[in-house]
Amino acid sequence: MGRAGMQERTFSSWQRYGVSFGVADGVGGWVDSGVDPSLFAQTLMYHAHRYSQLGWAGEPEIDPTQEYEERERVEGWELTPYKCLECAYHGVLRERLVDAGSSTACLISLNASSGVLRSANLGDSGFLIIRSSSVIYRQPPQTHFFNCPYQLTKFPPNMVPSTHFADQPNRAAQYETKLRDGDIIIAFTDGLSDNVFTPDIVTICSFVARSGGSEDAQAQMMANRIVEYARVCMRERKKMSPFSREALREGLYYRGGVRS
Incomplete structure (x- = not known):
């Protein structure tokens, strides 16, 4: 498959x-x-x-x-x-x-x-x-x-x-x-992983951690923000994504995010 x-x-x-x-x-x-x-x-x-x-x-x-x-x-x-x-x-x-x-x-x-x-x-x-x-x-x-x-x-x-x-x-x-x-x-x-680069995930987590609140609330907020950003990246058709970068390494051309 x-x-x-x-x-x-x-x-x-x-x-x-x-x-x-x-x-x-x-x-x-x-x-x-x-x-x-x-x-x-x-x-x-x-x-x-x-x-x-x-x-x-x-x-x-x-x-x-x-x-x-x-x-x-x-x-x-x-x-x-x-x-x-x-x-x-x-x-x-x-x-x-x-x-x-x-x-x-x-x-x-x-x-x-x-x-x-x-x-x-x-x-x-x-x-x-x-x-x-x-x-x-x-x-x-x-x-x-x-x-x-x-x-x-x-x-x-x-x-x-x-x-x-x-x-x-x-x-x-x-x-x-x-x-x-x-x-x-x-x-x-x-x-x-096909849509969001690792440094962006780290940035989102760091931003949420600085905003304060309980650990449980922060964990849920991190998850929410990461999913929201992944959806934005998924719909992006022009920027480089992790998936398109890997495709280029294989000699393939694919631009933008991968739709779920």
């Missing part, structure tokens, strides 16, 4: 002593086969949410003063973003209501006790970490070639898999780092 776009789905869930969240972007090329591209991505995020609620963001916390029998009764297990992605994908494969589809995916967990961020990313969705108005990490995209990202796929019974791209969860890139107080994590699909 070709480009993944216009079918974004998200999830967020509280884990034991942490939080997990993610984004998925259904591959629009399935429309030509009569398949709703959003259904695969939506179901993938549904199962990611379901599994993450049962897992810990890190090692299960056990009280060492308890008796052995009491410690053995601690429920749940450590669920890494990679394991969550793997479980969610197999959940989609078992879904009878999802006949076919493909999606990129990026899952992230934050351990509230240790401050550790872990991620699993497959395709050209991703995330970035902003610290003190600077990007300290940005997830590199995974692509087979220009405009064709890695993608999880489910094939209908009558389709020959060899004619389409299909990647397994074990191809996901994994990352781990320890966060600091005040770090900003932005998860995105190519609907953002």
Whole structure:
């Protein structure tokens, strides 16, 4: 399948002593086969949410003063973003209501006790970490070639898999780092990365942070402003966009934003 776009789905869930969240972007090329591209991505995020609620963001916390029998009764297990992605994908494969589809995916967990961020990313969705108005990490995209990202796929019974791209969860890139107080994590699909340059995202976040307010209010305002700006860039037909810049590197001409 070709480009993944216009079918974004998200999830967020509280884990034991942490939080997990993610984004998925259904591959629009399935429309030509009569398949709703959003259904695969939506179901993938549904199962990611379901599994993450049962897992810990890190090692299960056990009280060492308890008796052995009491410690053995601690429920749940450590669920890494990679394991969550793997479980969610197999959940989609078992879904009878999802006949076919493909999606990129990026899952992230934050351990509230240790401050550790872990991620699993497959395709050209991703995330970035902003610290003190600077990007300290940005997830590199995974692509087979220009405009064709890695993608999880489910094939209908009558389709020959060899004619389409299909990647397994074990191809996901994994990352781990320890966060600091005040770090900003932005998860995105190519609907953002194709239209908005990274320095513009940093500028928006810095401007909102200077305006004051609670952390929750600032986080929501940052998200709102970034989406609003992405929509403006999407409709721009004359200026250079991240997507058009990458196209030029491949010897292709494409001007302006990418419509969602």
